[in-house]
Amino acid sequence: MFNADMLSFVTNVPSKLISPNAFLFGLSVSFPLIACISLFALVLLMIRNRENQIASLAIYAFLAAATWIFLLPFSLSFLSDFQSENESLSLNKNATSIGIFRENDAGVFYNSRIREDGNVDGIFIDTTGYLGEEGELEPFYDLPVNNSDAYPYSDILVKKALEPPKYVTYPLAVYTSLLTAAANSQRSGFFAWLFFASFGLALASTYGLQYLSSWRLCSALSVAIGQILIVFINYFYYMGFFPSWMIEFDKMISEKFSVSLENSLILVVNFLIAAVLLIFGISMGIYRTKKANRIKNGENR
Amino acid sequence: MRKTALIIFSYAILCFAACLAVSFAFHNLPELLPGEKTNYLVVQGLVYFMKLSPALVLSGFLTGASISYGRNSDKAQIKYSKQILLHFKKTMVSSILLVFAITLVTELFLPMCQNWQKNAAQKPSLFDEYISLADSYYKQEKMYEAFDFASNAVRINPKDEKARWLLEHSEAALNSMKGVEDKNEETKFVYVPIEESSGETVASLIKKAREAEEKEDWFHAHYYAYLAVNIGNERDTNFQEAKRLASEAWNHLFEPEIFEETEEQILFRKKVEAYTSLVNGDNIEAYYKFLEISQTNDIAARDPDVVQFLKIAEERVGRQCFFVEETKDMKRFESANDIYFAITHNDGAKDVVFIKGITPVKDSGKMVQYLRGFRIVSYDSEGQFKMSVSAPYAKMLSVKTETFDEKAKTEFDIKDNFKDVPYLMLEGISRDGKENGTSPVFEFAAGLGKKSDDLKNYFVLGISTDDFNALCDAGIGSGKMSLISLAKLLPKVHDFGFSPEIYSSAFLNRITYPLFMLFVFMIFACLAWNYRLDSPIFKFKWIFIMPFISVIIFALLELALYALRLLNFVLVSFTGNFAFVISAVILVILLFAACFVFVRKTA
Numbered sequence: 001m002f003n004a005d006m007l008s009f010v011t012n013v014p015s016k017l018i019s020p021n022a023f024l025f026g027l028s029v030s031f032p033l034i035a036c037i038s039l040f041a042l043v044l045l046m047i048r049n050r051e052n053q054i055a056s057l058a059i060y061a062f063l064a065a066a067t068w069i070f071l072l073p074f075s076l077s078f079l080s081d082f083q084s085e086n087e088s089l090s091l092n093k094n095a096t097s098i099g100i101f102r103e104n105d106a107g108v109f110y111n112s113r114i115r116e117d118g119n120v121d122g123i124f125i126d127t128t129g130y131l132g133e134e135g136e137l138e139p140f141y142d143l144p145v146n147n148s149d150a151y152p153y154s155d156i157l158v159k160k161a162l163e164p165p166k167y168v169t170y171p172l173a174v175y176t177s178l179l180t181a182a183a184n185s186q187r188s189g190f191f192a193w194l195f196f197a198s199f200g201l202a203l204a205s206t207y208g209l210q211y212l213s214s215w216r217l218c219s220a221l222s223v224a225i226g227q228i229l230i231v232f233i234n235y236f237y238y239m240g241f242f243p244s245w246m247i248e249f250d251k252m253i254s255e256k257f258s259v260s261l262e263n264s265l266i267l268v269v270n271f272l273i274a275a276v277l278l279i280f281g282i283s284m285g286i287y288r289t290k291k292a293n294r295i296k297n298g299e300n301r
Numbered sequence: 302m303r304k305t306a307l308i309i310f311s312y313a314i315l316c317f318a319a320c321l322a323v324s325f326a327f328h329n330l331p332e333l334l335p336g337e338k339t340n341y342l343v344v345q346g347l348v349y350f351m352k353l354s355p356a357l358v359l360s361g362f363l364t365g366a367s368i369s370y371g372r373n374s375d376k377a378q379i380k381y382s383k384q385i386l387l388h389f390k391k392t393m394v395s396s397i398l399l400v401f402a403i404t405l406v407t408e409l410f411l412p413m414c415q416n417w418q419k420n421a422a423q424k425p426s427l428f429d430e431y432i433s434l435a436d437s438y439y440k441q442e443k444m445y446e447a448f449d450f451a452s453n454a455v456r457i458n459p460k461d462e463k464a465r466w467l468l469e470h471s472e473a474a475l476n477s478m479k480g481v482e483d484k485n486e487e488t489k490f491v492y493v494p495i496e497e498s499s500g501e502t503v504a505s506l507i508k509k510a511r512e513a514e515e516k517e518d519w520f521h522a523h524y525y526a527y528l529a530v531n532i533g534n535e536r537d538t539n540f541q542e543a544k545r546l547a548s549e550a551w552n553h554l555f556e557p558e559i560f561e562e563t564e565e566q567i568l569f570r571k572k573v574e575a576y577t578s579l580v581n582g583d584n585i586e587a588y589y590k591f592l593e594i595s596q597t598n599d600i601a602a603r604d605p606d607v608v609q610f611l612k613i614a615e616e617r618v619g620r621q622c623f624f625v626e627e628t629k630d631m632k633r634f635e636s637a638n639d640i641y642f643a644i645t646h647n648d649g650a651k652d653v654v655f656i657k658g659i660t661p662v663k664d665s666g667k668m669v670q671y672l673r674g675f676r677i678v679s680y681d682s683e684g685q686f687k688m689s690v691s692a693p694y695a696k697m698l699s700v701k702t703e704t705f706d707e708k709a710k711t712e713f714d715i716k717d718n719f720k721d722v723p724y725l726m727l728e729g730i731s732r733d734g735k736e737n738g739t740s741p742v743f744e745f746a747a748g749l750g751k752k753s754d755d756l757k758n759y760f761v762l763g764i765s766t767d768d769f770n771a772l773c774d775a776g777i778g779s780g781k782m783s784l785i786s787l788a789k790l791l792p793k794v795h796d797f798g799f800s801p802e803i804y805s806s807a808f809l810n811r812i813t814y815p816l817f818m819l820f821v822f823m824i825f826a827c828l829a830w831n832y833r834l835d836s837p838i839f840k841f842k843w844i845f846i847m848p849f850i851s852v853i854i855f856a857l858l859e860l861a862l863y864a865l866r867l868l869n870f871v872l873v874s875f876t877g878n879f880a881f882v883i884s885a886v887i888l889v890i891l892l893f894a895a896c897f898v899f900v901r902k903t904a
Contacts, residue, residue, distance in 0.1 A: 048831045098684060099651065101641055101798045108641055110653055110798065113684025121686070123678055125655050127639045135639070135657040135674045139686060161803045161870060167859040217367045217832035218846055224853060 028079040032182065033175060035067050035075075039204065043223050047210045053285070060207065068200035073193055076186040095154060096120060096145045102156050104149045106130035119144050174235050181238040185263070195263045198270035202230045205274040208281020211288045230273060237266045306395070308368070309361030312847055316357050321346035331422040334458050341421055344414050351411045355403050355818065356855035359825060360847060362399065363854075366392065366829035374833055380901045388830075389900050396822035404815045408784060428457045428464075430633045435467045444478065447471040453663075503533040503543060510546045520576060520606045523550035527580060568594070568601055572610075579614055584621065585728070588614040589735045596734075618730055622758060623671075623696035625729035625739055631660040631671045631694075642772045643798030644763050646714045649682035653798070654762065659773060670697045675725065677760065685746065690760060692727040692741040699766040700724040714763035721766040728758035764797075772797060784811055806873040809884055810866050816888045817865060821858070823895035830902050 042063065046056050098111045098120075107130055111122040124131075124138045131138060150156040164172065185196035206226040210219050236242060242265070250265035324346035333341055350357075370388060377384040435450035451467035458464060506529035513521035526547035533540045554573050575590035591611040595602045602608075635658035644652040657674030675695040679687040699721040702710075709715065715722050731737035741758060762769065771790050774782055782790075787808055795801045872880035 099643065099645075099795070099798055100800050101643070108639075110641075110643070111684075112651065112653075112680045112686070121684060123653055125639075125641055135655075137655055137676050137678060137689075137691075139678070157800045157803055158870075161800075161806065162867060164863050165859055167856060168863045171856065171860070213843075214836055215367075215832075215834045215840075215843060217364065217829070217834070218843060220832050221846055221850060221853070225849060228853075 025082060028075055028082055029179070031075045032072055032179065035071060036203065039064055039067060040223070040227060043207050043210060044220050046207070047216050047220050047223070053289075057207070061204070064200065064204040068197045068204075069194075072182070072197075072200075073186050073190075076183050080183055080187065096147070098122075100157070103127075104156055115142060174231065177239060178231070178235055192263070195267050198267045198274075199230070199234045202234075202270040202273040202277075203227055205277040205281070206230070208277040208279075208284070211281060211284035214288075226277070230270075233269065233273075234266060237263075237269070306365070308365035309358060309399075312361040312364075313354075313357060316353065316851075317346070317350045320349040320353070324349060332425045333421060334424050334428065336460065337421055337424075341418065344418055344421075348411065348414050348418070351406050351414065353851070353855065354406050356851050356858055358399055358403060359821065359854050359858070360850040362396075362822065363825045363829050363850060364847060366826055367832055368834045368839060370830050371834035372837070374830075374835075374904050377902065377904045380903060382903065385900055385902055389896070392823075392826045392899070393896075396819055396826070400815050400818045400822060403818060407814070408811070412781065412783070424457050427634070428454055428461070431457065432461075432464060432467070434630055435464075435471070439467055439471055442474075444471050444474045448475055501528070501532070503529045503537050503539045506532075507539050507543050507546065510543070510550070514546065514550065517553075518606075519550045519553040520572065520610070523547055523554060523576075523580075524610075526550060564600075568597075568604065572604075572606055575614075576610060579610060579617075584614055584617040585730065588618045588730065592732070592734065621726065622728040622730045623694075623726050625694065625731045625737065627696070628671055628673075628694045628729070632658060632673060635660050635673070637773045640773055641798070643796070644714075645796040646763065650687070651680045651684075651798075652763070653678045653680070668699045671695070672697055672725070675727070687746055689744045690727070690741050692725075693739045694729055695760075696726040698724045698726070700761075705761070709761065713761035715761060716763070719765035722764070723762045723766055723769050725760045725762065726758070727760060768793065768797075784808075787811075802870065802874050805878070805880065806866070806870040809869045809873060809880060810862075812881075813865070813869070813884050813888055816885070816892065817862075820888060820892045820895055821861070823892060823899060827895065827899050827902070830899065 039060075042060055046053075046060065049056075096111055096114070098113055100110070102109045105128070107127045108125040109122060110125070111120045113121050115121070119142045121141050121143075122139070124140055126132070126134060126136045126138060128134065147154050147156070150159045153159040153162070182196055185192045206223050209222045209226050212222045213219050246265060321343065324342050328342060328345065330338065330341065373384065376382065431450045431454035435447050435454055438444075438447035438450065447467065448471040451464060451471050454461065454464040455468050506525045510522050510525035510529065513519075513525060523546075526543050529539070529543035530547055533543060554576070571590070571594050575587050575594060578584075578590060579587035588611070591607055591614055594604075595607050595611055637659045638657065640654075640656040640659060642654055644654065646652070655674075655676045655678075656672045658672075660671045660673070662669040662671070672695040674691075674693065676689065676691040678689040681687050700723075701721055702715055702717065702719050705713075705715055705722075710717075713722075727741035729739035741760075764772075768790070771786050774786055787804070790797075791804055791808055794804045869880065869884055872883055876883060
């Protein structure tokens with residue numbers, strides 16, 4: 001939300017802090033992420049407190065199903081409605097401020113004054129030889145403001161200050177593409193959405209990993225790693241990074257059953273993952289419980 | 302807790318070894334001096350390790366604490382139990398120590414290593430420059446310069462044979478020349494004292510003038526009498542005598558012209574012309590005229606009047622201008638490029654300054670610097686163009702504020718709280734003649750017209766030298782500046798034409814980093830308690846989860862720090878300097894909350 005707010009911000013120009021549009025936009029974009037993280041946190045909570053395991057599993061399953069079947073489609077449709085209504089968040093295309101150096105790829109701009117019609121006077125320092133000779137100072141008069149190189153922000157200084165480090169850009173890119181895929185499935189109807197939601201089923205079944213180790217930290221970590229792997233499998237699928245023979249196989253099957261359903265391959269993959277994890281989880285769960293009981297009985301004896 | 306320390310320590314060593322291995326296995330080395338490759342790779346490994354160190358330390362902390370909390374955790378059955386309070390105390394102390402270490406690494410050691418790498422990468426080209434210059438000067442038999450550059454080259458690479466050869470030979474040549482050089486030094490001392498009349502009195506000068514008069518040496522007779530008039534005053538008994546001597550000698554200098562001049566007479570007339578310029582205070586003109594005379598023929602070059610007055614003119618000129626020959630090799634040793642900043646005056650008028658390259662004179666402690674491609678553009682308080690000055694080269698001296706009179710202080714907006722200010726000589730004098738010199742170019746806004754007053758060959762920047770040097774540092778960006786120079790510059794950044802939001806938020810990010818990390822450590826302590834190891838046995842295979850934990854923590858930490866950066870930027874943008882208070886308060890509350898959550902933990 002704050003990032004959206006910063007889109008219209010220009011250094012040294014006062015503006016309002018809370019814009020309701022930016023807030024709603026930020027909320028609807030980040031809601032699916034928050035929902036997934038909450039479900040993940042729920043698993044962590046269950047690793048911590050191992051009482052009433054069946055009841056907590058039931059609640060967890062209910063919450064996960066509710067999230068993926070009702071909440072997420074709802075928030076996605078809200079997001080797409082919102083986006084079509086407000087084409088783009090208002091950028092301050094023509095705003096600038098005086099007395100500040102602004103460096104872009106060509107050189108450095110310095111505005112000395114803003115005229116009444118919004119045009120500016122100032123000076124351009126040619127540090128790259130953009131206009132001919134490197135290191136020349138070119139005064140300019142009565143030029144319109146152009147903030148295009150600051151896109152998606154309104155001020156190149158803000159863009160530079162807020163540019164995320166590369167370790168942040170990549171996860172954000174993954175999230176954005178998954179969000180786009182989700183929105184596409186959601187638009188194509190309820191069944192298409194259910195295919196996408198198999199992703200949610202796989203994620204939720206990492207619940208099974210919680211019995212992996214007798215050290216709870218280790219189990220919690222394996223749940224996290226499992227979820228990350230599932231996210232990447234789905235991400236690679238929607239980005240088209242799957243090996244071609246798998247896609248061929250997918251086509252073959254849909255031809256054989258003469259149903260052409262999009263994304264059936266990922267449905268199969270996610271179901272497989274979920275099945276493996278759940279079977280593993282249930283057996284490990286029984287094993288751990290029995291072991292714990294044995295120890296307890298041993299102590300009691 | 303000893304176990305935690307042991308785990309963190311051994312894990313850190315393992316990771317450092319891994320970083321070293323990565324740095325040696327996958328390196329992309331810049332060109333380096335021979336023998337520096339291993340050092341460079343070790344430093345590279347250190348840099349990797351230091352970049353990862355917060356995540357590594359946190360993962361060690363998490364696992365270590367998880368193991369150590371597991372023991373006897375059953376005793377903590379109630380909230381605020383003795384057991385948990387003991388854990389809290391130990392955890393807090395170790396967290397503070399670890400945060401201190403991490404902050405030290407990121408703020409001090411990491412930039413230090415990166416600087417070392419940068420220097421190491423620059424050394425080969427710098428060394429080549431020094432060697433080629435030393436070599437060419439040696440071949441031209443300019444031993445002073447050859448020795449100077451060779452000693453620089455040896456300082457960078459003491460093992461290089463060629464550099465040492467050049468140093469030894471130029472030194473030997475200098476030593477053999479020493480007799481001649483010493484003599485030169487002596488004559489210089491006699492003829493060209495810094496202030497020509499220093500150590501003299503009116504009486505002693507008059508005596509010299511009389512001696513010259515007896516020898517019919519009218520130049521010196523006038524010169525000494527003229528100096529006596531300059532330093533004396535009306536009350537001095539000898540003052541009238543000095544004036545009389547000066548005017549008598551002057552009359553002799555301007556005896557009626559003869560139409561058919563002998564060579565001697567032509568020389569005399571030229572000397573008179575040049576001398577007139579010198580007496581009138583036009584030192585640059587006088588310098589060029591005497592230079593021209595000395596270049597006409599051997600007799601003129603050896604003429605004692607010409608030799609002496611050329612020296613005097615050169616000395617005077619040296620105080621106003623610099624010699625373009627000084628700047629010849631400067632471009633190759635520039636310490637900073639593309640420096641720009643603004644100077645805001647009290648009335649809101651602004652000067653925009655741009656410098657293409659700066660070369661500080663070695664060992665002058667930045668007191669003397671050469672500025673290439675200097676340009677200053679002045680705007681009035683409305684932002685309208687007023688005037689601009691540009692010079693191909695300028696010599697900057699750091700001059701004490703007291704040396705300026707009130708007029709100069711108001712003209713250049715020199716504030717009394719500045720210790721030194723940058724004084725720029727804009728005119729370059731060439732020893733090869735007038736046409737090779739460089740002079741500043743002035744442009745004025747239409748209507749303002751140029752007043753001859755404005756056309757000076759010097760300029761004083763209305764900022765302190767300290768600020769000037771800090772601004773040259775600012776060129777490298779707020780993220781890489783040292784915290785101290787960033788803090789010093791912060792209140793003035795807007796006046797200098799930089800965005801206060803960006804610099805303040807960068808500063809805020811860096812000073813709140815330790816507090817934020819302490820909060821993260823407390824959160825991790827809570828996590829470690831929640832997921833503590835119940836069994837007393839630590840299975841060896843669990844060691845392998847450490848790298849995974851580190852990777853996840855690294856990513857989470859980067860995300861959290863980015864979110865913090867975003868939040869700080871918003872705070873600074875909308876609340877200005879209150880942001881520092883707000884951010885600190887929020888972090889302290891978060892920290893207390895995390896501590897509170899921890900001490901309430903039960904088994």
